[in-house]
Amino acid sequence: MTMHMSGWIEVGGVGDVPLRGSRVVRAPGGDIALFKSADGHIFALRDQCPHKMGPLSQGIVHGRSVTCPLHNWIIDLESGEAQGADHGCSNVIALRVEAGRILLDARALALEAA
Amino acid sequence: MTEKLVVIGNGMAAGRVLDHLFERDAGRYSVTVFGSEPRVNYNRILLSPVLSGEKEFDDIVTHDQAWYESHGVDLRAGVTIVSIDRAARTVTDSAGLVTSYDKLLVATGSSPFVIPVPGANLPGVVTYRDLDDVNAMLAAAQKGGSAVVIGGGLLGLEAAAGLAARGMKVSVVHLMPTLMERQLDAAAGYLLQGAMQSRGVDVFTKANTKAVVGDSGKVEGVLLEDGRTLPADIVVMAVGIRPNAALGKAAGLTVNRGIVVDDEMRTSDPDVFCVGECVEHRGQCYGLVAPLFDMAKVVAARLMDDPAPRYEGSSVSTKLKVTGVDLFSAGDFNEADDREDIVLRDASRGVYKRLVLKDDRLIGAVMYGDTADGAFFFDLLKTGADVSDMRDTLIFGQSFVGGANQDPNAAVAALAASAEICGCNGVCKGTINEAIAAKGLTDVAGVRAHTKASASCGSCTGLVEQLLSISLGAGFQKADVEPMCGCTELGHDDVRRLIVARELKSIPQVMQELEWKTSCGCAKCRPALNYYLLCDWPTEYQDDSQSRFINERVHANIQKDGTYSVVPRMWGGVTSPAELRAIADVADKFAIPTVKVTGGQRIDLLGVRKEDLPAVWADLNAAGMVSGHAYAKGLRTVKTCVGTDWCRFGTQDSTGLGIKIERFMWGSWTPAKVKMAVSGCPRNCSEATCKDVGVICVDSGYEIHFAGAAGLHVRQTDLLGKAATEDECIEIIAALTQAYREQGRYLERMYKWSNRVGLETIRAQIMDDMPRRKALYQRFVVSQATAQTDPWAERVAGKEAHEFNPLMMELAEAAE
Ligand code: SRM
Ligand SMILES: Cc1cc2nc3c(=O)[nH]c(=O)nc-3n(C[C@H](O)[C@H](O)[C@H](O)COP(=O)(O)OP(=O)(O)OC[C@H]3O[C@@H](n4cnc5c(N)ncnc54)[C@H](O)[C@@H]3O)c2cc1C
Ligand code: SF4
Ligand code: FES
Numbered sequence: 001m002t003m004h005m006s007g008w009i010e011v012g013g014v015g016d017v018p019l020r021g022s023r024v025v026r027a028p029g030g031d032i033a034l035f036k037s038a039d040g041h042i043f044a045l046r047d048q049c050p051h052k053m054g055p056l057s058q059g060i061v062h063g064r065s066v067t068c069p070l071h072n073w074i075i076d077l078e079s080g081e082a083q084g085a086d087h088g089c090s091n092v093i094a095l096r097v098e099a100g101r102i103l104l105d106a107r108a109l110a111l112e113a114a
Numbered sequence: 115m116t117e118k119l120v121v122i123g124n125g126m127a128a129g130r131v132l133d134h135l136f137e138r139d140a141g142r143y144s145v146t147v148f149g150s151e152p153r154v155n156y157n158r159i160l161l162s163p164v165l166s167g168e169k170e171f172d173d174i175v176t177h178d179q180a181w182y183e184s185h186g187v188d189l190r191a192g193v194t195i196v197s198i199d200r201a202a203r204t205v206t207d208s209a210g211l212v213t214s215y216d217k218l219l220v221a222t223g224s225s226p227f228v229i230p231v232p233g234a235n236l237p238g239v240v241t242y243r244d245l246d247d248v249n250a251m252l253a254a255a256q257k258g259g260s261a262v263v264i265g266g267g268l269l270g271l272e273a274a275a276g277l278a279a280r281g282m283k284v285s286v287v288h289l290m291p292t293l294m295e296r297q298l299d300a301a302a303g304y305l306l307q308g309a310m311q312s313r314g315v316d317v318f319t320k321a322n323t324k325a326v327v328g329d330s331g332k333v334e335g336v337l338l339e340d341g342r343t344l345p346a347d348i349v350v351m352a353v354g355i356r357p358n359a360a361l362g363k364a365a366g367l368t369v370n371r372g373i374v375v376d377d378e379m380r381t382s383d384p385d386v387f388c389v390g391e392c393v394e395h396r397g398q399c400y401g402l403v404a405p406l407f408d409m410a411k412v413v414a415a416r417l418m419d420d421p422a423p424r425y426e427g428s429s430v431s432t433k434l435k436v437t438g439v440d441l442f443s444a445g446d447f448n449e450a451d452d453r454e455d456i457v458l459r460d461a462s463r464g465v466y467k468r469l470v471l472k473d474d475r476l477i478g479a480v481m482y483g484d485t486a487d488g489a490f491f492f493d494l495l496k497t498g499a500d501v502s503d504m505r506d507t508l509i510f511g512q513s514f515v516g517g518a519n520q521d522p523n524a525a526v527a528a529l530a531a532s533a534e535i536c537g538c539n540g541v542c543k544g545t546i547n548e549a550i551a552a553k554g555l556t557d558v559a560g561v562r563a564h565t566k567a568s569a570s571c572g573s574c575t576g577l578v579e580q581l582l583s584i585s586l587g588a589g590f591q592k593a594d595v596e597p598m599c600g601c602t603e604l605g606h607d608d609v610r611r612l613i614v615a616r617e618l619k620s621i622p623q624v625m626q627e628l629e630w631k632t633s634c635g636c637a638k639c640r641p642a643l644n645y646y647l648l649c650d651w652p653t654e655y656q657d658d659s660q661s662r663f664i665n666e667r668v669h670a671n672i673q674k675d676g677t678y679s680v681v682p683r684m685w686g687g688v689t690s691p692a693e694l695r696a697i698a699d700v701a702d703k704f705a706i707p708t709v710k711v712t713g714g715q716r717i718d719l720l721g722v723r724k725e726d727l728p729a730v731w732a733d734l735n736a737a738g739m740v741s742g743h744a745y746a747k748g749l750r751t752v753k754t755c756v757g758t759d760w761c762r763f764g765t766q767d768s769t770g771l772g773i774k775i776e777r778f779m780w781g782s783w784t785p786a787k788v789k790m791a792v793s794g795c796p797r798n799c800s801e802a803t804c805k806d807v808g809v810i811c812v813d814s815g816y817e818i819h820f821a822g823a824a825g826l827h828v829r830q831t832d833l834l835g836k837a838a839t840e841d842e843c844i845e846i847i848a849a850l851t852q853a854y855r856e857q858g859r860y861l862e863r864m865y866k867w868s869n870r871v872g873l874e875t876i877r878a879q880i881m882d883d884m885p886r887r888k889a890l891y892q893r894f895v896v897s898q899a900t901a902q903t904d905p906w907a908e909r910v911a912g913k914e915a916h917e918f919n920p921l922m923m924e925l926a927e928a929a930e
Binding site: 012019052055069070 | 632633634635636637640641659660661662663664668672674676916920921922
């Protein structure tokens with residue numbers, strides 16, 4: 001993996017994440033979940049449900065949300081917020097897509113790790 | 115001596131008169147019915163679902179052959195009456211045969227009007243009135259190509275939607291500026307036009323037909339007044355109807371537009387009654403069934419010399435039977451100075467509602483997109499109630515008028531007992547509630563059977579369900595009424611029916627065609643659709659792994675800490691030292707923290723890391739073990755006892771049979787999980803009587819039980835039937851499972867399916883109807899051919915590798 005000057009870290013290609021699916025990124029500070037919505041947008045969240053830490057990467061992706069596999073909370077991919085009656089938030093990781101490569105914000109990750 | 119009643123015309127009105135007549139006194143008349151159509155009585159208004167493929171002709175028959183026989187009715191199907199001799203009291207048919215009567219009932223209905231343009235009688239021009247017309251359209255649709263429907267009224271639009279559903283390229287040509295202008299105002303007409311266009315139907319309004327063209331003895335197109343020609347392989351004329359009054363007129367009865375009757379439904383001849391669309395009553399002719407059914411009650415009473423009921427005219431309301439288009443209209447909504455309009459629009463939901471008031475009374479209502487309050491408004495309209503004190507909130511419907519009420523049943527609960535629920539059959543709320551109480555009814559089918567409510571066009575099914583739910587409370591399975599999820603208005607059964615009828619073969623196609631409200635569904639509907647498609651198109655459908663719950667996506671059960679459990683199949687609960695050794699080795703090699711014997715007679719390895727799954731499976735595969743599908747909405751376990759092999763009471767080889775069943779049925783997907791068991795004698799050590807399917811061996815063969823459960827609900831099985839041999843036993847179980855696969859709603863366990871459709875219905879399909887059993891069995895076999903590949907082996911070989919290989923990141927290094 002290359003370290004970019006700006007503090008963006010490349011983790012893979014857009015094509016590595018299945019449509020309406022997800023991919024786990026193993027990071028020292030804890031797993032990160034990459035999601036790709038039906039319209040091809042990539043999102044990154046800490047792979048932990050605000051409810052009981054369920055792995056969001058294992059959920060079903062629909063619209064711009066994911067349903068947690070453990071107890072069906074629905075998490076908004078853009079804000080990380082739980083939807084509906086549930087309350088809680090999963091950290092959003094800033095990301096950029098450049099020439100088909102996915103770059104995550106190293107500072108956000110460092111904070112996560114701390 | 116019995117009197118002779120002759121009926122001319124075997125349509126909806128005639129059929130209903132006979133129903134009422136036999137309810138009152140089955141023996142008084144000897145009845146002869148003449149019908150031009152060569153078939154039994156059927157529900158004409160359901161021809162559109164037959165055309166679109168949502169129903170079969172058999173589903174819409176109201177009186178079958180057996181009915182005529184058991185009621186002693188002499189049915190002359192395919193025989194037309196050409197004249198009536200009132201002096202001699204006889205009728206003559208087209209073959210010249212003369213039949214005499216004491217009382218005559220004319221129920222000849224009406225005929226479609228054909229506009230007299232050049233080419234109107236070319237082959238390929240059809241009208242829309244009876245089954246022959248539908249068959250002609252279906253024959254055309256089979257060849258594909260284009261259809262032009264002339265007339266944008268109720269019938270024309272239903273024909274257009276049906277032909278489009280059958281894959282034709284359809285255009286509707288309509289003379290007026292907006293569709294259904296007699297029932298809808300312009301705003302609703304436009305919304306409807308949009309809905310038709312989104313179904314791929316082109317709509318030409320203000321379009322006058324000049325000619326139907328075609329030379330080689332067949333239609334080729336429709337020429338419009340403005341010079342445009344629309345290509346057509348078939349032309350459907352649906353521009354209006356005309357009462358069939360000619361026979362009456364020739365017989366000297368008083369006839370204007372229709373055959374004139376008084377409030378007792380008598381024509382100018384006291385022995386001749388008339389009913390249906392051929393009638394003119396107080397200057398009015400009708401073209402919908404509700405008035406005809408009102409008339410039929412009066413006719414039947416009169417034939418029994420009961421002078422009480424009188425016919426005083428009907429108000430009518432209209433609903434269009436195009437799946438997914440919700441519209442309702444009733445009364446008068448022309449603009450005038452003395453009238454006041456209340457309008458509500460909600461563009462985001464595609465809702466439009468308009469009420470027309472005159473002197474503080476509701477005289478007209480149009481609703482598009484949300485017709486839930488149709489019955490409420492129609493009731494206000496018919497009773498002419500003063501609405502001044504609810505005027506401000508009236509348009510929001512009944513729940514608002516009664517105060518801010520959150521109960522979805524409140525609107526229906528508040529209806530008066532006299533409020534009409536079923537417009538087609540004129541059944542009011544009180545009648546339905548009485549039937550529910552008196553007959554102990556628990557479902558819509560029961561209400562239909564006893565009151566006829568929702569038996570015709572079916573659009574009041576939701577209201578009937580709400581009445582059931584109000585009467586029965588928690589005892590009513592409200593799931594029946596519920597949409598699949600927030601993404602659609604359609605319930606599971608409708609979606610399943612439409613997937614088959616319209617041959618929808620992918621999730622995006624279902625969502626497009628059935629107008630899903632979300633872009634790609636949700637976690638509730640996607641897994642259900644994936645299952646339905648897999649079940650209905652086993653050899654064609656491509657499974658969508660992103661529409662599966664994680665357990666079925668990675669073929670292991672997720673645990674609370676994000677690790678997985680692995681349960682290999684242990685056929686019939688029988689294992690061997692070699693298998694046990696392999697399991698032990700795997701547990702050691704991957705440091706699997708827990709090894710547990712399950713309640714399903716096999717071994718669970720709990721706490722496996724996701725990345726290790728393929729390697730764990732590879733080792734288990736190498737020892738001959740495959741996935742136990744402990745995660746699947748599919749066949750889980752077949753528990754057995756030791757049977758004749760060892761047990762001193764065993765009557766049959768229960769272990770062997772259990773293994774055979776599991777080997778034959780593993781891998782099949784089902785609406786919810788399926789667990790089975792085989793016990794060697796009625797001591798039942800494998801607990802077969804609390805399984806989805808359980809076999810109890812007895813000396814003479816095999817008792818097959820089903821619909822048991824021992825989870826959230828404990829329910830003992832019901833006996834389905836007996837089999838003499840193992841093969842027969844397996845055939846029955848596979849057919850039963852296939853019926854459940856095809857009829858069960860997603861996540862509905864077998865016992866819930868059985869509670870819903872009824873033990874007798876299922877037994878009739880599997881045990882009594884041999885051809886049906888064989889067909890079900892055959893379909894199960896076909897789907898197994900593609901289902902029985904071990905998902906573990908596939909993943910060991912690299913399928914869906916991204917699931918098990920996380921992307922890596924060296925954050926420590928990067929953050930320095
Ligand atoms: C492992 C096992 C418990 C055990 O250690 O014995 C088990 C474990 C689970 N059961 Fe069970 N059930 C197990 C036998 C049963 C039985 C007994 C049986 O099959 O004879 C029942 C009652 C019989 C029945 O189903 O009617 C049973 C009734 C349930 C239910 C209630 C189902 C219902 O419709 O009422 C659930 C919940 C559900 O499916 O929604 C459930 C759900 C579960 C889940 C899948 C919970 C979940 O969603 O994560 C558990 C998964 C654990 C895992 O990862 O393995 N389990 N579960 C048993 C596995 C059997 C096997 O070999 O496949
Ligand atoms: C496709 C379609 C959809 C419809 N949808 C709706 C709807 O949603 N809601 C609604 O309220 N209404 C609907 N209607 C209208 C409804 O079907 C009619 O109002 C109703 O069928 C009229 O009943 P009837 O008994 O008067 O006439 P019919 O049902 O037409 O019966 C008359 C019968 O008499 C026979 N006959 C005529 N002359 C003779 C003769 N001389 N000798 C022997 N037999 C003869 C005819 O062949 C016919 O079978 C629809 C109609 C069609 C065609
Ligand atoms: S009973 Fe079944 S679902 Fe409940 S904790 Fe035990 S294994 Fe889990
Ligand atoms: S941990 Fe996600 S819903 Fe409970």
